[in-house]
Amino acid sequence: xxxxxxxxxxxxxxxxxxxxxxxxxxxxxxxxxxxxxxxxxxxxxxxxxxxxxxxxxxxxxxxxxxxxxxxxxxxxxxxxxxxxxxxxxxxxxxxxxxxxxxxxxxxxxxxxxxxxxxxxxxxxxxxxxxxxxxxxxxxxxxxxxxxxxxxxxxxxxxxxx
Amino acid sequence: xxxxxxxxxxxxxxxxxxxxxxxxxxxxxxxxxxxxxxxxxxxxxxxxxxxxxxxxxxxxxxxxxxxxxxxxxxxxxxxxxxxxxxxxxxxxxxxxxxxxxxxxxxxxxxxxxxxxxxxxxxxxxxxxxxxxxxxxxxxxxxxxxxxxxxxxxxxxxxxxxxxxxxxxxxxxxxxxxxxxxxxxxxxxxxxxxxxxxxxxxxxxxxxxxxxxxxxxxxxxxxxxxxxxxxxxxxxxxxxxxxxxxxxxxxxxxxxxxxxxxxxxxxxxxxxxxxxxxxxxxxxxxxxxxxxxxxxxxxxxxxxxxxxxxxxxxxxxxxxxxxxxxxxxxxxxxxxxxxxxxxxxxxxxxxxxxxxxxxxxxxxxxxxxxxxxxxxxxxxxxxxxxxxxxxxxxxxxxxxxxxxxxxxxxxxxxxxxxxxxxxxxxxxxxx
Numbered sequence: 124x125x126x127x128x129x130x131x132x133x134x135x136x137x138x139x140x141x142x143x144x145x146x147x148x149x150x151x152x153x154x155x156x157x158x159x160x161x162x163x164x165x166x167x168x169x170x171x172x173x174x175x176x177x178x179x180x181x182x183x184x185x186x187x188x189x190x191x192x193x194x195x196x197x198x199x200x201x202x203x204x205x206x207x208x209x210x211x212x213x214x215x216x217x218x219x220x221x222x223x224x225x226x227x228x229x230x231x232x233x234x235x236x237x238x239x240x241x242x243x244x245x246x247x248x249x250x251x252x253x254x255x256x257x258x259x260x261x262x263x264x265x266x267x268x269x270x271x272x273x274x275x276x277x278x279x280x281x282x283x284x
Numbered sequence: 285x286x287x288x289x290x291x292x293x294x295x296x297x298x299x300x301x302x303x304x305x306x307x308x309x310x311x312x313x314x315x316x317x318x319x320x321x322x323x324x325x326x327x328x329x330x331x332x333x334x335x336x337x338x339x340x341x342x343x344x345x346x347x348x349x350x351x352x353x354x355x356x357x358x359x360x361x362x363x364x365x366x367x368x369x370x371x372x373x374x375x376x377x378x379x380x381x382x383x384x385x386x387x388x389x390x391x392x393x394x395x396x397x398x399x400x401x402x403x404x405x406x407x408x409x410x411x412x413x414x415x416x417x418x419x420x421x422x423x424x425x426x427x428x429x430x431x432x433x434x435x436x437x438x439x440x441x442x443x444x445x446x447x448x449x450x451x452x453x454x455x456x457x458x459x460x461x462x463x464x465x466x467x468x469x470x471x472x473x474x475x476x477x478x479x480x481x482x483x484x485x486x487x488x489x490x491x492x493x494x495x496x497x498x499x500x501x502x503x504x505x506x507x508x509x510x511x512x513x514x515x516x517x518x519x520x521x522x523x524x525x526x527x528x529x530x531x532x533x534x535x536x537x538x539x540x541x542x543x544x545x546x547x548x549x550x551x552x553x554x555x556x557x558x559x560x561x562x563x564x565x566x567x568x569x570x571x572x573x574x575x576x577x578x579x580x581x582x583x584x585x586x587x588x589x590x591x592x593x594x595x596x597x598x599x600x601x602x603x604x605x606x607x608x609x610x611x612x613x614x615x616x617x618x619x620x621x622x623x624x625x626x627x628x629x630x631x632x633x634x635x636x637x638x639x640x641x642x643x644x645x646x647x648x649x650x651x652x653x654x655x656x657x658x659x660x661x662x663x664x665x666x667x668x669x670x671x672x673x674x675x676x677x678x679x680x681x682x683x684x685x686x687x688x689x690x691x692x693x694x695x696x697x698x699x700x701x702x703x704x705x706x707x708x709x710x711x712x713x714x
Contacts, residue, residue, distance in 0.1 A: 178642075190508045
């Protein structure tokens, strides 16, 4: 991972954001490793809390992340049918550590979601663990730390952050 | 207020099996204002669980029915519910969500209070009379009524309300069934889900005790459940709804999902099986087969009037909610768990919780969507006047997916809002 630059990481994160904005979720899912995790802790928890002992909003392993994607592509995922429109901005990208196999990356995110005449803002910080698959970067862990106090007024995380 | 023979809030005729609810009840500002006084100022309201304040000095601030409450465990270990406002000039005394403190200082003029609300000192004491600190009016005011049942703590702003246990009535037995999952006590798990829905609060009451919507609203969740439970072979959906009186209601039913105490599913593997068996055997020993089976295998959606839901389903959740406007509510939800469960069980409990429940789960967002679209539909309430909740009327024993529970809620709501009898259906166009 020594040769990966910050702009390589930025390109990767911008691609991820674009796939999500375009609702190309099955393609987005291929950015994750087989042992990947996607987590959103409750906002009153410390950033390093464990979903094994604390209540989160989302704590997906790779299997459940796959189910999440399958669900969101169905008409019966009512909260996202018809699909909302989203616009994601990813910034302040930093590489915080690296080993031969893995790198720790953080960024801030601001995601706007519009549906049925209402627009909501999700914002916060994302911590990633990235690895190299030989075929480009892959996500081993994505943890989104919401910056808001709770989930008000949006009330739900029906999209992927 | 405009509920009279021409504009009733409910339309009920048991003979014709008609039970209708005016959609105006969900949108009208006068009704919203009247609910504050006639519902939320006259009922017992859930404040929090004793386990949230394990040590002397622990405190939480929480909003209950628009008030700011400071919930503390004082130096002697006694729980206290105080109005979080300075007796001097009204500022909120505690501005933090939770913590541990020996005393609380109002930052405005520096008055200091102990965890039982008593005034300990204030700058410029020499300018006050000598007995000032010993006057009751110098202390933070206690909530008018505060009582608890099996670690569930409630407050009421009505000094004359009946005692909590009498208010809970038949709901007490269901709380017992839930608390009896363990003999080691229960605790709220760290992490609170704090969310909102852009809909009237009564829609969430209905939704929380609605066994009818599951198969359609949550079709995509049941698709996923098929994959983790061997095609839903574990338990079949079935059971009954009960009117518990005083507006409380419950569904009690079997379901195909895994229960941490104690219904095993294939997705939990052999390690899970031995843990679930251990839990079940303990219940068997404590209660015998009939009650053990009820505790372990039956699910309960328990509703305590007007705004507390305890769901004993694929996990245990405590949920309370308050209206902020006719079309907006805020919701707090927690996971409750036995103190003596293993790390394995805790992990699978929380895993189960997140699959279905909460604003990032595979079900709750679709409930929120349904409620918000009801609220949107109610924009037509001047032309399309009525909701129908008659399903299962007239049955000896209404099913868990009938609407008896909602009728129980609305009957109590109507009794408190409009104490005059429900007008006759004759002469009113349904």
